[in-house]
Amino acid sequence: GFGFAFVTCDGESQWKMEIEPAAGRFTGGQVEIVLNGYAFDSGFFVPFDPVNAAVRLKGSGSEVQSVDITSDVEYGFADGAPLLLAVYEPTSGPRRDRAAVVYAHGGGFVSGSKTSSPAVQYATDLAASGVVAMSINYRLNGIPGIFDAQHDLQAAVRWARDNARSLGIDPDRIYVMGYSAGAIAALFANFNSEDPGDSGTPDVSSEVAGAISLAGFASSALVDPGEPPILMFHGALDTTVPLAWGQAGCDATIAAGNSCEIQVWDDLGHGLERHHVEIVDRTLGFVGAAG
Numbered sequence: 001g002f003g004f005a006f007v008t009c010d011g012e013s014q015w016k017m018e019i020e021p022a023a024g025r026f027t028g029g030q031v032e033i034v035l036n037g038y039a040f041d042s043g044f045f046v047p048f049d050p051v052n053a054a055v056r057l058k059g060s061g062s063e064v065q066s067v068d069i070t071s072d073v074e075y076g077f078a079d080g081a082p083l084l085l086a087v088y089e090p091t092s093g094p095r096r097d098r099a100a101v102v103y104a105h106g107g108g109f110v111s112g113s114k115t116s117s118p119a120v121q122y123a124t125d126l127a128a129s130g131v132v133a134m135s136i137n138y139r140l141n142g143i144p145g146i147f148d149a150q151h152d153l154q155a156a157v158r159w160a161r162d163n164a165r166s167l168g169i170d171p172d173r174i175y176v177m178g179y180s181a182g183a184i185a186a187l188f189a190n191f192n193s194e195d196p197g198d199s200g201t202p203d204v205s206s207e208v209a210g211a212i213s214l215a216g217f218a219s220s221a222l223v224d225p226g227e228p229p230i231l232m233f234h235g236a237l238d239t240t241v242p243l244a245w246g247q248a249g250c251d252a253t254i255a256a257g258n259s260c261e262i263q264v265w266d267d268l269g270h271g272l273e274r275h276h277v278e279i280v281d282r283t284l285g286f287v288g289a290a291g
Helices: 117-128 143-162 181-191 243-255 273-287
Strands: 003-009 015-020 031-034 044-048 054-057 067-078 081-090 098-104 132-136 169-179 210-214 230-235 260-265
Touching: 067 117, 067 143, 081 117, 081 143, 098 117, 098 143, 098 181, 098 273, 117 132, 117 169, 117 273, 132 143, 143 169, 143 181, 169 181, 169 273, 181 210, 210 273, 230 243, 230 273, 243 260, 260 273
Parallel strands: 098 132, 098 169, 169 210, 210 230, 230 260
Antiparallel strands: 003 015, 003 044, 031 054, 067 081, 081 132
């Protein structure tokens, strides 16, 4: 059945959480709470599934930061319409040389948006650990529009690089990340910087520092020596994007002398939500953030 979480915050990132019924109690200290991707800034009850809710106690050397969100920032223009993103920034900590992650949502290239639940959840959690995250809208032109999605993601990378000073990011530490269709776009952008498209911010490099793929794949034909590293997460039971497709791209990356790490869960299909916290942690390590 469902339980309730009572969450309070003292304004200094000191969280208290009590779970009812008695599935455990977590109080005091610095706590990261993952409940449907929502952030909490006051005490109230939130319904949750006690089996799937994830609560992580942060170590004494870590800090969960509050997050500032700037919505509907125009990063490009294509097919007669503006392309928008949301910026998720830590509200504290150093405002220079931070890693950045540009996230592309899933939806089979026909649906989804920058406000889809997984996109918001990943962007929020990464920003809470010191990364500047961006969640983007991109053109939804179906499977034939894969390269449109790639080009729009690359335009967002260029926008971030062009605004690196104001965003407080290192222009050489811009990563791309996505789930499903968004992961495919991220991998295509990682391996295909010589085909940047023209969705916005011309004359700026589309190079990325690496890609994080959640249930995605890339054609082995795109992989050349000297490509940026990739980190992949996949379910062995995935029938939407079969594991063999993702594994082939990883194998081709390694064969070309590049770096690929792949985490496979034998009991999962296309959805990876059960391992959200682990994915965030490994992504933070991949981008070199202090989590």
